[in-house]
Amino acid sequence: MESKSQADARWSRTPVANPWRGTRPATRAGMRLDHAAIGNGRILALVSPTSSVDWLCLPRFDSPSVFGRLLDERDGGTFRIDGADGEVSGTIGYVRNTNVSRVELRSGDDAWEVIDFAPRIPQGIGVHAPLQFIRLVRPIAGAPRVRVVFDPRPDYARADAALHAVGDAIAVEGVGMPLLLRCNVPTAYILERRPFVLTEPVWFVLGDAQGDDPWDTARVQDSLSRTIAGWRAWAASLALPSFHPEAVLRSALCLKLHTSEDTGAVIAAATTSIPEAMGTPRTWDYRYCWLRDAAFVVEALRRLGHVAEGERFMRYLRDVTLDGPLQPVYGAHGERELHEIMLPHLDGFRGNGHVRVGNAAYIQRQHDLTGELVLCLDVLLRDPRLVHEDPRAWMPLVERLVAEAMELADQPDMGIWEFRTYLRHYTFSRAMCWVAISRGAALARTLGRPDLAEKWQARAARERRTVLKRAWNEELGFFTQALDGEFPDASNMLLPSIGLVRATDPRFLATLDAYRERLTEGGLMLRYRNEDDFGETHSAFTLCSLWWSVALAQARRLDEAIEVFERVLSHANPCGLMSEDIDPVTGDLLGNFPQAYTHVGLVHAAITIGSLLDARGGHRLAWSV
DSSP: OOOHHHHHHHHTOOOOOOOOOSOOOOOSSSOOSOOEEEESSSOEEEEOTTSOEEEEESSSTTSOEEEOGGGOTTTSOEEEEEETTBOOOOEEEEOTTSSOEEEEEEETTEEEEEEEEOOOEEETTEEEOOSEEEEEEEEEESOOEEEEEEEOOHHHHTSOOEEEEETTEEEEESSSSOEEEEESSOHHHHHTTOOEEOOSOEEEEEEESSSOOOOOHHHHHHHHHHHHHHHHHHHHTOOOOSSSHHHHHHHHHHHHHTBOTTTOOBOSBSOBOOOSSTTSSOOOBOOSEEHHHHHHHHHHHHHTTOOHHHHHHHHHHHHHHTTSSOOSEEOTTOOOOOOOEEOTTSOOGGGOOOOEESOGGGGOOOTTHHHHHHHHHHHHHHOTTSOOSOGGGGHHHHHHHHHHHHHHTTSOBOTTTTOSSOOBOBHHHHHHHHHHHHHHHHHHHHTTOHHHHHHHHHHHHHHHHHHHHHHEETTTTEEOSBTTOOOOOGGGGGTTTTTSSOTTSHHHHHHHHHHHHHHEETTEEOSOSSOBTTBOOOSEEHHHHHHHHHHHHHTTOHHHHHHHHHHHHTTOOTTSOOOSEEOTTTOOEESSSSBHHHHHHHHHHHHHHHHHHHHHHTOOSTTOO
């Protein structure tokens, strides 16, 4: 384990410089985030309305891409089913209540469908989720002539993919795993991109080249039907709110795709380097497990009736925290070092450039982290649906988190927005240190340590007074980004949710009014307005608008809350998925996609609004409609 001096040296490393050379004009034409996300807890692919697999990393969420057209439309690599005369655009959606997508494509009088899924088949009390991506292509009308474009570009398109026919399959070399495309189409048709008439179902199974039984159409159809049944069984066990239940259901299914079947980690998003704003270097790799985001995801799923994800995340959390000093983000398998590099050979999303892999946030100080983790442990250890052989075994981790919160509370950090060089006493970070101490005290009392509970509660009371005194700017009339500060910050919308201040407190009501005036653009909320390491920010951070919606509901401004929520929801793509950001001028989805944090915000906002609407309407009894 590192010494304190070693840890301090690690935190102080200079963030990676951007080695991008030259400029490429960013354009709004071309690629849009209108994809469906397909996965099973081991892989996560993005499929467009043209049937193009525009993003797939193998063999892990954070592995190099095999298909990366999302970040380079010409050279990134893709897998799609074209018409004989070229690429065809169609309509995309999900098979109801599943993570199985369906694209319908038309060319003249001819039509065909492409069904994509990753097998996730119930097996006992668990699931069978192999490392496989399956496509089933079926004719709908006419006699469609189609062409298979199978163009893997391994290692972020840095490696040449050698394709070889191996019997009735195609072997792909250059990937970080033995990869085989099994199919019932003559391999020459694929290797030569030769058109053929689609008269019966054709299928493709892309996955591990080893240890698999032969495939045929019946097996593909059976795998599809079992996967659909498995997802529908999972969806049927959700406890949905009365307010926008369909959107919440889709968000829950999306969140499930971000949870690792192997380790219990929860990744922030499927992608890297989709910019927060076009024409900027605001591009990040989100294919890792931020402990903060993961804690929010497992709480959202817990509120919807699923606790298994939280139980598995607790094990992941215990493993990574025992491995060394706490850091904000880890690899999906617990890796601590996520060195950030640039890939200037890729054009970037819509030609934006600035493609990054790795994330320098792993070396940052983000003091709010202790609060989210104690909250997560608190609710999961108290949940009667989970059986812990000895809950007291978690007390050492609670003590460590609370001790760290008390030590770090009065030290500056980079904050929730991960400023790279702006160390401040951020209000949200200090408030979450208070949460860690206060909720830690409650947990200590539950776990039989009243001595610690009393000591921690006294410290928590002092911390709360400090935050409320120094974060409130009487002259400006709102809670500020940093203690004794002057800038607004959307993270302060969470202060009532974490219990620091009542939503009806005059100071918070004044903050709501000030933020509407100072932080919104096009009816959507930005994170902040002040300059950061990259200048000014202009995109609306989608989660912030959902926090705003919750805060309005808590402040008894329910109609305003509904208005904000539905404005955000109107920006969802045709599959009901959301990214990190919204361009408030064009309405384009930007930022990494799909963004788990955004869908967490949607779930919490819908539950909050729904419960208040139910109370307002008097629908509190069984069978109420």
